[in-house]
Amino acid sequence: MKEKTVNELKLGEIGIVNNIIGEEGIKRRLLDLGLIEGTNIKPVLVSPSGDPRAFEFRGSLIAIRKEDAKNIKIK
Amino acid sequence: MSKIEKLSTKQKEAKTKCVHTIALAGNPNVGKSTIFNNLTGMNQHTGNWTGKTVANATGYFEYRGETYKIVDIPGTYSIMSHSEEEEIARNYICFGNPDSTIVVVDATSLERNLNLVLQITEITDNLIVCVNLLDEAKKKKITIDLEKLSKILKVPVVGVTARNKKTLNSLLKVMRNACEGKEKINQIYQIQYQEKIEKAIEQVKQIINKQYKIQEKLARWISIKVLDGEEHILKEIEKQLQIQLINNTEIDKVKKEVLKALEKEGIYQEELKERIVATIVKDAEEIGKKVCKFEKEDYANRDRKIDKILTSKKYGIPIMIVFLLLIFWITIVGANYPSQFLFSVFGSIQEKLIEFATYIHCPEWLSNMLILGVYQTLTWVISVMLPPMAIFFPLFTILEDLGYLPRIAFNMDGFFKKACCSGKQMITMCMGFGCNSCGVTGCRIIDSPRERLIAILTNNFVPCNGRFPFLITIATIFIAGTIGGIGASIVSTIAVIFVIILGIIMTLVISKILSKTILKGMPSSFVLELPPYRKPQFLKVLVRSIFDRTIFILGRAIAVAAPAGLVIWLFANIGIQGESLLTIIANFLDPLANLMGLDGYILTAFILGIPANEIVLPIILMCYMQGTSLVNMEDTFVIGEILRQNGWTILTAINVMLFTLFHFPCATTLLTIKKETGSWKWSAISFLIPTVCGIVLCMLTTLVYHVFCL
Incomplete structure (x- = not known):
């Protein structure tokens, strides 16, 4: 079974982060923002062109593009 | 002048007397620079552009008879990875030996901010946590138990509202105590990793301690870095402390052993890194839970509601356009009056100067050269540049302070991604509408060097304040002029908007081409934070935008305008066999100009107008009227008559507008590009790209026009 990513979350739906894969730089930046295993993440905004979306986690609002968000796996 | 001198001597004095050094760290957007400015009394040019301190800014201030040096380091979320700002921040905290490090944190998102605090506790004992934005937290009904936080971290914690200067007193007191060693720190908070990891750290630390005499805390931190294998950090440590960590047989041996042991436990090096980060984040979370109380769970509701509108599919982009148009409209209309005032003041001074020159029997050619050449061009540039910038930048900075700019980037990112660049480029483009030179400097907000360079090279594709009035004048005369009445202003507005859109499309197209060719990638x-909306600090906005941006750019423009004024005067007045140099050059350029649907004088004016786009039209008029100095004309009707008499048609008008949009950047911008990229090569490329585009486009329209109309 394919793992779910945050891209599959609907607006307002909360997911719990499992792990982040992919390139080191972006992975590190997301970790630095506190996106570790067990973090609640919720997409709340979509940009007018559909991508990126803005996610709420740990009290901040961070815009992430689809290509990067697909590396954020959720439980 | 005297005030600036006073300041600088004061600063020099401060430097020699300075006893204590304070570092100011924190996440981006937490008000570090506000604290810095309030402490140093805004004597400092912080060089802060759209929320980013790119290098360390240093300032001095006095408190209770002692002088303090304060270093504002770049805002970062972390000091563990290798972006430029993080490196600067890390190096200063680790090796800059500040007496104390103040970590500024945002009360409204304490948990995330604590992450950085904890990372810093791993490096130094001497830190003060300064919880800022307590007023915002109060609005959102968040309460923070500062005392408890201090007890947990075992460091002094101060709560402030940085925009209110008075609240900084408590920070000063604590800082003074800390510098004099009065803040007794027993045992600062220490992050505890998993037992297996702790054991590994301990083993590496023993070897380091055996080989080098390093302070206990630093040795532990270095051990962690050795284990997680970030080579560039190790290299920096080696350089700063004159020790050897990489290719150190003893360390390598132990490292291999402990990593193997960890692997047996199922922790591979890659995962080790993640566990270390995760431990810190979890610690931060736990502490945050202990000290923060949210009375309203949905404290961000108001912001989300605003966001829903400002970034909605339907209204997001229209609202953005309305905001920007409003700013441009206020700028262009509002700048007219102060501009006219400056013109008349400088004009009357000019008359006095001429009188004075006659009085002292100054030779006429010399007084003409200096007054009608240098003085007039110089004051011209000031009169037309200063008012729009002094209006545009404060307005723009207010948008920035409100927190709206990241939303613009968010809205536009989709389009820019297709051109292989970043949505943040939209912000720099918006600044470019005000002044391309500022836009180029603003490109510092783009992290990736490749994308930053693209944004710098294409910034000139949006017309700046200096080009807008020219575009509007031409559109009014030639495009709307044929219609007349109320329709005229609507048509000319549409024409100008069309030009702007063309500029934006070209920006995207050229960005894409650059991404596919010389700047492949x-x-x-x-990853962009959309910070909470905040009330702008109007006074600070005004001061910051005027000093940091307006005066700065004006200075550069003046430096170019004075010699250019001389050259223009010489060209108009020196001649061979009755023909001025200007005419000779214009005749020389005529064949090329004709192909582009222009005439030689127009091209000459663009070339001589390189110090500032504002003087292109005055030079054209000067040429047509056979004058020897710049011509100031208000009446668009008269301007239109002169232009028509000199053979301007609708084709000429369209091509002039196109070439205004697509030609080489002004000298100030070229200088700024050299400063920002560190090489004239990129200035040359940014000169060539739009110029070639402009020439080709003008030739195309001319060709099409002749094919269809003749």
Whole structure:
């Protein structure tokens, strides 16, 4: 079974982060923002062109593009 | 002048007397620079552009008879990875030996901010946590138990509202105590990793301690870095402390052993890194839970509601356009009056100067050269540049302070991604509408060097304040002029908007082409914080935008305008066999100009107008009227008559507008590009790209026009 990513979350739906894969730089930046295993993440905004979306986690609002968000796996 | 001198001597004195050094760290957007400015009394040019301190800014201030040096280091979320700002921040905290490090944290998102605090506790004992934005937290009904936080971290914690200067007193007191060693720190908070990891750290630390005499805390931190294998950090440590960590047989041996042991436990090096980060984040979370109380769970509701509108599919982009148009409209209309005032003041001074020159029997050619050449061009540039910038930048900075700019980037990112660049480029483009030179400097907000360079090279494709009035004048005369009545202003507005849109499309197209050719690469990741909306600090906005941007740019423009004034005067007045140099050059350029649907004088004016786009039209008029100095004309009707008499048609008008949009950047911008990229090569490329585009486009329209109309 394919793992779910945050891209599959609907607006307002909360997911719990499992792990982040992919390139080191972006992975590190997301970790630095506190996106570790067990973090609640919720997409709340979509940009007018559909991508990126803005996610709420740990009290901040961070815009992430689809290509990067697909590396954020959720439980 | 005297005030500035006073300041600088004061600063010099401060430097020699300075006893204590304070570092100011924190996440981006937490008000570090506000604290810095309030402490140093805004004597400092912080060089802060759209929320980013790119290098360390240093300032001095006095408190209770002692002088303090304060270093504002770049805002970062972390000091563990290798972006430029993080490196600067890390190096200063680790090796800059500040007496104390103040970590500024945002009360409204304490948990995330604590992450950085904890990372810093791993490096130094001497830190003060300064919880800022307590007023915002109060609005959102968040309460923070500062005392408890201090007890947990075992460091002094101060709560402030940085925009209110008075609240900084408590920070000063604590800082003074800390510098004099009065803040007794027993045992600062220490992050505890998993037992297996702790054991590994301990083993590496023993070897380091055996080989080098390093302070206990630093040795532990270095051990962690050795284990997680970030080579560039190790290299920096080696350089700063004159020790050897990489290719150190003893360390390598132990490292191999402990990593193997960890692997047996199922922790591979890659995962080790993640566990270390995760431990810190979890610690931060736990502490945050202990000290923060949210009375309203949905404290961000108001912001989300605003966001829903400002970034909605339907209204997001229209609202953005309305905001920007409003700013441009206020700028262009509002700048007229002060501009006219400056013109008349400088004009009357000019008359006095001429009188004075006659009085002292100054030779006429010399007084003409200096007054009608240098003085007039110089004051011209000031009169037309200063008012729009002094209006545009404060307005723009207010948008910035409100927190709206990241939303613009968010709205536009989709389009820019298709051109292989970043949505942040939209922000720099918006600044470019005010002044391309500022836009180029603003490109510092783009992290990826490749994307930053693209943004710098294409910034000139949006017309700046200096080009807008020219575009509007031409559109009014030639495009709307044929219609007349109320329709005229609507048509000319549409024409100008069309030009702007063309500029934006060209920006995207050229960005894409650059990404596929000389600046090959994929769009890098786009991770952008959309900070909470905040009330702008109007006074500070005014001061910051005028000093940091307006005066700065004006200075550069003046430096170019004075010699250019001389050259223009010489060209108009020196001649061979009755023909001025200007005419000779214009005749020389005529064949090329004709192909582009222009005439030689127009091209000459663009070339001589390189110090500032504002003087292109005055030079054209000067040429047509056979004058020897710049011509100031208010009446568009008269301007239209002169232009028509000199053979301007609708084709000429369209091509002039196109070439205004697409030609080489002004000298100030070229200088700024050299400063920002560190090489004249990029200035040359940014000169060539739009110029070639402009020439080709003008030739195309001319060709099409002749094919269809003749």
